Amino acid sequence: MAAQPTIPRRCLFIGGGWREPSLGRRLPVVNPATEATIGDIPAATAEDVEIAVAAARDAFSRDGGRHWSRAPGAVRAKFLRAIAAKIKDRKSDLALLETLDSGKPLDETNADMDDVAACFEYYADLAESLDEKQRSPISLPMENFKSHILKEPIGVVGLITPWNYPLLMATWKVAPSLAAGCTAVLKPSELASLTCLELGAICMEVALPPGVLNIITGLGPEAGAPLSSHPHVDKVAFTGSTETGKRIMTAAAQMVKPVSLELGGKSPLIVFDDVDIDKAVEWAMFGVFANAGQVCSATSRLLLHEKIAKQFLDRLVAWAKNIKVSDPLEEGCRLGSVVSEEQYEKIKKFISTARSEGATILCGGARPQHLRRGFFIEPTIITDVSTSMQIWREEVFGPVICVKEFRTESEAVELANDTHYGLAGAVISNDEERCQRISKALHSGIVWINCSQPTFVQAPWGGNKRSGFGRELGEWGLDNYLTIKQVTKYCSDEPWGWYQPPSKL
Numbered sequence: 001m002a003a004q005p006t007i008p009r010r011c012l013f014i015g016g017g018w019r020e021p022s023l024g025r026r027l028p029v030v031n032p033a034t035e036a037t038i039g040d041i042p043a044a045t046a047e048d049v050e051i052a053v054a055a056a057r058d059a060f061s062r063d064g065g066r067h068w069s070r071a072p073g074a075v076r077a078k079f080l081r082a083i084a085a086k087i088k089d090r091k092s093d094l095a096l097l098e099t100l101d102s103g104k105p106l107d108e109t110n111a112d113m114d115d116v117a118a119c120f121e122y123y124a125d126l127a128e129s130l131d132e133k134q135r136s137p138i139s140l141p142m143e144n145f146k147s148h149i150l151k152e153p154i155g156v157v158g159l160i161t162p163w164n165y166p167l168l169m170a171t172w173k174v175a176p177s178l179a180a181g182c183t184a185v186l187k188p189s190e191l192a193s194l195t196c197l198e199l200g201a202i203c204m205e206v207a208l209p210p211g212v213l214n215i216i217t218g219l220g221p222e223a224g225a226p227l228s229s230h231p232h233v234d235k236v237a238f239t240g241s242t243e244t245g246k247r248i249m250t251a252a253a254q255m256v257k258p259v260s261l262e263l264g265g266k267s268p269l270i271v272f273d274d275v276d277i278d279k280a281v282e283w284a285m286f287g288v289f290a291n292a293g294q295v296c297s298a299t300s301r302l303l304l305h306e307k308i309a310k311q312f313l314d315r316l317v318a319w320a321k322n323i324k325v326s327d328p329l330e331e332g333c334r335l336g337s338v339v340s341e342e343q344y345e346k347i348k349k350f351i352s353t354a355r356s357e358g359a360t361i362l363c364g365g366a367r368p369q370h371l372r373r374g375f376f377i378e379p380t381i382i383t384d385v386s387t388s389m390q391i392w393r394e395e396v397f398g399p400v401i402c403v404k405e406f407r408t409e410s411e412a413v414e415l416a417n418d419t420h421y422g423l424a425g426a427v428i429s430n431d432e433e434r435c436q437r438i439s440k441a442l443h444s445g446i447v448w449i450n451c452s453q454p455t456f457v458q459a460p461w462g463g464n465k466r467s468g469f470g471r472e473l474g475e476w477g478l479d480n481y482l483t484i485k486q487v488t489k490y491c492s493d494e495p496w497g498w499y500q501p502p503s504k505l
């Protein structure tokens with residue numbers, strides 16, 4: 001087991017330095033795998049939001065934007081690459097902090113840190129190529145006009161992020177917004193803020209211009225809400241629950257402030273009868289047990305072709321019982337604890353409601369017997385589910401999969417789309433044409449074929465319906481933080497000639 005590090009005691013990161021929260025309050029940091037309080041984080045309030053937004057505004061327009069918002073993309077790229085390098089240097093201590101804060105297995109948090117560094121590097125490249133895309137001409141039907149577009153940073157952005165991939169979800173917003181030339185105020189989740197505060201330390205080390213990125217930790221209603229309604233915040237990007245997403249959109253609407261929302265999901269995985277069962281079982285497990293199912297795109301509804309259903313479930317149970325559930329710091333751990341006591345109780349309630357509604361808990365459903373402390377839940381497989389049950393309809397955000405059988409392709413698609421959500425969907429089949437048909441038929445922003453969950457910074461990420469709107473990652477992730485200006489010029493020497501000229505006399 002790795003040595004326990006000391007948890008850095010940080011303040012709010014505002015204007016390029018550390019700042020005590022105005023009311024002097026702090027929140028405990030709980031390690032959900034041990035239930036021990038291991039440190040604390042500052043609790044920002046509206047007073048601090050005010051100071052952070054002012055710092056970001058100042059950084060946006062300082063010296064006419066020459067050093068940031070209007071600087072060549074290459075200038076910003078240099079900082080993004082320097083941040084990526086520091087993340088790589090500190091990979092193992094950041095991964096350890098992330099695990100202690102969230103209960104995620106160390107192998108997962110190490111992979112997350114690789115993704116964090118790769119995301120900063122990717123958007124460094126895009127910051128550079130943004131300059132080449134400026135002034136791209138618009139072809140007009142009149143020769144006496146010429147038009148081009150400018151892509152400009154949208155301004156000061158508020159970034160509100162969740163706890164399931166604490167530093168990675170922040171990076172999906174910080175890297176593209178900074179690449180675009182925006183300045184930002186990041187409000188990570190109060191349940192896991194340690195690595196985001198370390199990002200503040202990294203910004204200091206690379207001498208990011210003061211105020212370009214500000215990081216304020218604190219509670220949603222106290223720190224997130226005033227950020228989303230602030231008149232000097234030009235856009236809010238949010239990942240989290242659908243309920244909080246609605247609140248943020250309502251607050252932003254009062255200022256006609258654009259938002260992008262990446263919300264909950266209840267994504268389907270459809271498995272046909274022409275597959276290699278063990279390979280498909282492994283993807284089904286990865287789709288809902290990775291990160292203890294605390295993934296917005298988790299494929300938590302499993303649709304099995306009736307011909308293979310029994311055999312598939314037998315293998316799924318065997319594989320699930322073989323998952324190493326342990327302290328997330330232990331070598332080879334594949335299922336750690338969930339993030340908090342509240343989340344733990346919520347998941348257990350989902351399972352007991354499923355049972356009382358008549359579903360069968362085929363395996364799991366409780367605390368693993370060998371782990372007496374910590375918020376651990378066994379991998380859970382639920383069958384005998386009807387489409388009206390809560391467990392089929394609502395996002396659990398835990399290591400819980402529910403299963404239904406289907407007979408025909410159209411029945412599978414209908415079941416898959418029968419949800420208010422629309423983030424992701426997956427299909428496993430050896431019939432390529434069928435996979436293509438299904439990828440068109442699913443009402444979701446992401447479709448995986450013969451896999452579930454692999455995520456690439458180059459590819460767009462986001463949902464439809466109540467899973468939100470807007471796309472992160474890829475070039476679309478950069479567009480989230482850019483506004484498009486048309487510049488149109490009259491280039492004829494002739495007068496316009498619409499009005500009669502007055503007589504010269």
Ligand SMILES: NC(=O)C1=CN([C@@H]2O[C@H](COP(=O)(O)OP(=O)(O)OC[C@H]3O[C@@H](n4cnc5c(N)ncnc54)[C@H](O)[C@@H]3O)[C@@H](O)[C@H]2O)C=CC1
Nearest residue numbers: 161162188189219220221224225240241244263264296397
């Ligand atoms: N789609 C996703 O990626 C996520 C979904 N969830 C779902 O949400 C449930 C609740 O988890 P929470 O941590 O409470 O999620 P949440 O959606 O409330 O939290 C996400 C972020 O929003 C902030 N926030 C909360 N209330 C706010 C408000 N009124 N204004 C502005 N910001 C606010 C939080 O402080 C946090 O930074 C989970 O059980 C899970 O089902 C949670 C996290 C991520």
Ligand SMILES: N=C(N)NCCCC(=O)O
Nearest residue numbers: 164295296297453454455
């Ligand atoms: N990095 C991976 N694999 N997935 C990211 C999931 C992001 C989300 O839950 O919104």
Ligand code: NA
Nearest residue numbers: 030101102191
């Ligand atoms: Na925590």
